[in-house]
Amino acid sequence: MKAANIVECRGLTKNFSGVKALDHVDLTIGRGKVIGLLGPNGSGKTTFIKLLNGLIEPTFGEIVIDGQRPGVYTKSIVSYLPDKTYFASWMKVMDVLDIFEEFYEDFDRQKAENMCRSMGIQSRDKIKTMSKGTKEKMQLILVMSRKAQLYLLDEPIAGVDPAARDYILTTIINNYNESGTVLISTHLISDIERILDEVIFIKDGKIVRHEAVDDIKEKEGKSIDDVFRDTFRMIPFYGGEQR
Amino acid sequence: MGWELDDSRPIWPQLKEQLMRSIVAGKYPMGGNFPTVRELAEEAGVNRNTMQRALSELENEGLVITNRTVGRTVTTDERLIAQMKEHIAKEIVDRFMEEMAVIGYPAEDVMKMIQEKGVEHK
Numbered sequence: 001m002k003a004a005n006i007v008e009c010r011g012l013t014k015n016f017s018g019v020k021a022l023d024h025v026d027l028t029i030g031r032g033k034v035i036g037l038l039g040p041n042g043s044g045k046t047t048f049i050k051l052l053n054g055l056i057e058p059t060f061g062e063i064v065i066d067g068q069r070p071g072v073y074t075k076s077i078v079s080y081l082p083d084k085t086y087f088a089s090w091m092k093v094m095d096v097l098d099i100f101e102e103f104y105e106d107f108d109r110q111k112a113e114n115m116c117r118s119m120g121i122q123s124r125d126k127i128k129t130m131s132k133g134t135k136e137k138m139q140l141i142l143v144m145s146r147k148a149q150l151y152l153l154d155e156p157i158a159g160v161d162p163a164a165r166d167y168i169l170t171t172i173i174n175n176y177n178e179s180g181t182v183l184i185s186t187h188l189i190s191d192i193e194r195i196l197d198e199v200i201f202i203k204d205g206k207i208v209r210h211e212a213v214d215d216i217k218e219k220e221g222k223s224i225d226d227v228f229r230d231t232f233r234m235i236p237f238y239g240g241e242q243r
Numbered sequence: 244m245g246w247e248l249d250d251s252r253p254i255w256p257q258l259k260e261q262l263m264r265s266i267v268a269g270k271y272p273m274g275g276n277f278p279t280v281r282e283l284a285e286e287a288g289v290n291r292n293t294m295q296r297a298l299s300e301l302e303n304e305g306l307v308i309t310n311r312t313v314g315r316t317v318t319t320d321e322r323l324i325a326q327m328k329e330h331i332a333k334e335i336v337d338r339f340m341e342e343m344a345v346i347g348y349p350a351e352d353v354m355k356m357i358q359e360k361g362v363e364h365k
Contacts, residue, residue, distance in 0.1 A: 223250035
């Protein structure tokens with residue numbers, strides 16, 4: 001039986017040589033939602049996503065996905081888009097599709113091939129010769145062609161032009177498994193706030209806010225982008241004198 | 244349909260308003276098929292949960308009817324659509340009068356202006 005919530009964390013802490021990257025995070029994430037994991041650079045977004053994936057282990061605390069600790073089972077229900085591409089340089093598109101088909105039972109090869117075709121990507125194309133933008137789209141196609149319960153997308157729109165951003169966001173919202181949850185980490189809020197149900201604000205390794213987007217807008221009459229700027233405002237340095 | 248969304252307000256009521264206008268304007272004709280949540284969400288660039296909420300509200304108000312076999316259709320209740328049209332028209336007039344008052348036009352002058360415009364349009 002499925003656990004009620006897709007993700008639950010209690011006291012989740014991760015230290016890197018004494019520095020706290022995540023600090024006692026208690027968090028519950030429901031199913032069937034599109035959620036933004038929002039925070040400035042270095043706030044702990046990638047650390048949190050890597051913990052969810054089991055790529056790193058918590059220093060303290062606990063994390064469960066569909067009731068289980070990260071491991072073989074959770075990898076079969078989590079579709080992960082890392083912040084870097086990981087294809088080997090010898091691979092062609094068909095090699096990557098073969099690997100995904102072999103690894104993941106929930107991978108829909110037909111869907112992936114159709115998406116590649118609509119992007120003008122041929123199965124004989126070499127990954128090595130693709131542009132940065134095409135590589136990122138290719139990776140997204142793979143990730144979104146799985147019928148996963150949790151999609152973890154780490155900075156899917158960083159470093160691409162606005163037209164590619166639109167393509168990526170549209171691909172995400174049109175293709176995720178509707179009973180699944182999508183967690184998107186980014187600091188580019190204005191580009192994605194319309195597709196979000198909830199936001200999680202993370203600052204210095206702590207969750208400072210986790211709320212429904214509509215509730216925030218209702219209460220504060222501001223866009224999420226503005227609320228984010230207010231939450232994370234830094235005081236610029238004005239030279240020697242104290243002001 | 245050009246969706247105009249203001250990010251400082253919740254999105255679903257704005258979607259609902261704009262869909263209502265499209266129905267009243269006859270873009271989706273009475274008794275005709277209504278697009279799916281998926282199609283509308285894609286068009287507006289929002290997620291399906293948000294669009295679903297807007298559609299549920301339209302269903303609650305009876306403007307859109309969900310039928311298990313034929314999907315969603317626009318109501319055939321002419322009176323309901325006429326009521327909705329009047330409601331929207333009143334809102335537009337209220338907003339207009341407020342703006343005119345802000346720039347210092349008394350109601351009589353506004354009326355005169357409208358009459359002149361009406362003659363021009365004939």
